[in-house]
Amino acid sequence: MHTFEFTRPQDPAAAVALAAKSKTAQQGADIRFIAGGTTLLDLMKLNVETPDRLVDINRLPLDKIESTRDGGLSIGATVRNSDLAHHARVQKDYPVLSQAILAGASTQLRNMATTAGNLLQRTRCMYFRDSAMACNKREPGTGCPAIAGSNRGLAILGASEHCIATNPSDMCVAMAALEATIHVQGPTGSRAIPFGEFHLLPGDTPQRETVLEPGDLVTHLTLPPPIAGSKQVYLKLRDRASYEFALASAAVVMTIAGGNVTRARIALGGVGTKPWRSSEAEAALVGQPASQATFRKTAEAALRDARPQSENKFKVELAKRCLAHALQMATA
Numbered sequence: 294m295h296t297f298e299f300t301r302p303q304d305p306a307a308a309v310a311l312a313a314k315s316k317t318a319q320q321g322a323d324i325r326f327i328a329g330g331t332t333l334l335d336l337m338k339l340n341v342e343t344p345d346r347l348v349d350i351n352r353l354p355l356d357k358i359e360s361t362r363d364g365g366l367s368i369g370a371t372v373r374n375s376d377l378a379h380h381a382r383v384q385k386d387y388p389v390l391s392q393a394i395l396a397g398a399s400t401q402l403r404n405m406a407t408t409a410g411n412l413l414q415r416t417r418c419m420y421f422r423d424s425a426m427a428c429n430k431r432e433p434g435t436g437c438p439a440i441a442g443s444n445r446g447l448a449i450l451g452a453s454e455h456c457i458a459t460n461p462s463d464m465c466v467a468m469a470a471l472e473a474t475i476h477v478q479g480p481t482g483s484r485a486i487p488f489g490e491f492h493l494l495p496g497d498t499p500q501r502e503t504v505l506e507p508g509d510l511v512t513h514l515t516l517p518p519p520i521a522g523s524k525q526v527y528l529k530l531r532d533r534a535s536y537e538f539a540l541a542s543a544a545v546v547m548t549i550a551g552g553n554v555t556r557a558r559i560a561l562g563g564v565g566t567k568p569w570r571s572s573e574a575e576a577a578l579v580g581q582p583a584s585q586a587t588f589r590k591t592a593e594a595a596l597r598d599a600r601p602q603s604e605n606k607f608k609v610e611l612a613k614r615c616l617a618h619a620l621q622m623a624t625a
């Protein structure tokens with residue numbers, strides 16, 4: 294049985310100093326932060342993650358949701374998903390975020406899961422989770438059995454010949470459409486990372502999923518001030534109505550004036566190797582009449598570069614219908 298040390302620092306600087314000794318912050322890290330544990334402990338039981346030390350961040354002062362000076366919102370890294378989804382300002386000003394979180398996992402999981410943990414959750418690819426199988430993400434260079442194997446739930450956007458795993462997060466799809474910023478405290482100081490630059494495409498290094506380096510602690514996320522009059526919708530399509538990951542999902546933040554779309558931020562889930570902001574869809578939508586014909590064209594634009602695998606061709610049409618329907622719902 295794998296054994297590990299457990300440390301519970303009282304301040305972020307001590308947590309960063311401990312984790313900075315890790316050889317990597319990516320797959321196979323020997324030192325890991327632990328928050329709710331709902332992803333990490335799961336993977337440790339499967340021997341997919343085998344850290345020598347866990348740094349428990351639950352006692353750090355990172356559990357606040359506060360308004361920012363510019364009218365936006367700051368969300369601490371250890372804010373529980375349930376608390377975030379039910380927060381009055383999130384429900385009023387960022388309803389797409391509340392809807393996305395409540396569409397994920399189960400009540401019990403959301404009560405434990407944290408904002409940063411959700412941001413950093415791992416793929417559900419069955420080969421990744423089975424240490425008896427080859428997997429380029431788990432062990433670089435061993436191959437990707439999903440490409441010729443079971444790939445129904447995997448990605449159709451952003452995949453490479455080395456990995457086709459889907460990013461499974463619902464929360465992240467809304468965060469992408471809301472243009473969140475991720476704040477990190479590391480061994481050499483603090484930095485802010487635009488949401489779209491945080492997750493990496495697999496390319497030929499699928500074991501690298503984010504820009505995080507050893508010691509980097511996500512302290513909080515910020516949301517820009519809410520867009521007055523924006524319509525917001527998160528729509529998730531899945532095999533069953535609850536406790537299931539998305540086959541396709543869409544987050545829409547859109548404003549309409551005089552019957553035309555004046556601003557749009559669109560992200561897709563369940564189809565990309567990272568939370569998938571679609572600049573193609575946004576360009577196809579802005580300036581156009583808010584009509585069913587426009588929404589279908591927008592969906593076609595969003596999926597133009599889709600490259601399905603043997604078992605998931607259905608996802609291309611499903612994702613188009615999901616986005617077109619989410620846009621329609623936003624106009625209701």
Ligand SMILES: Cc1cc2nc3c(=O)[nH]c(=O)nc-3n(C[C@H](O)[C@H](O)[C@H](O)COP(=O)(O)OP(=O)(O)OC[C@H]3O[C@@H](n4cnc5c(N)ncnc54)[C@H](O)[C@@H]3O)c2cc1C
Pocket residue numbers: 325326327328329330331332333334335350370371396397398399402405406407408409410411412413414461462463464509510511512536537538539
């Ligand atoms: C059965 C099941 C069903 C699920 N269904 C869904 C679903 O439908 N939709 C969905 O979106 N999610 C789903 N999830 C995933 C769930 O949302 C995540 O497990 C959860 O959000 C992870 O949060 P956590 O706090 O428990 O993370 P942890 O397990 O504690 O940590 C996860 C990772 O994040 C790192 N980490 C945590 N905090 C920090 C920090 N502050 N700085 C740097 N690194 C950090 C850890 O080191 C670890 O690598 C499901 C999970 C399970 C087990």
Ligand code: SF4
Pocket residue numbers: 416418419420421427428429430431436437438439440447455456457458499
């Ligand atoms: S899709 Fe990615 S995670 Fe899944 S087996 Fe291939 S390399 Fe591993």
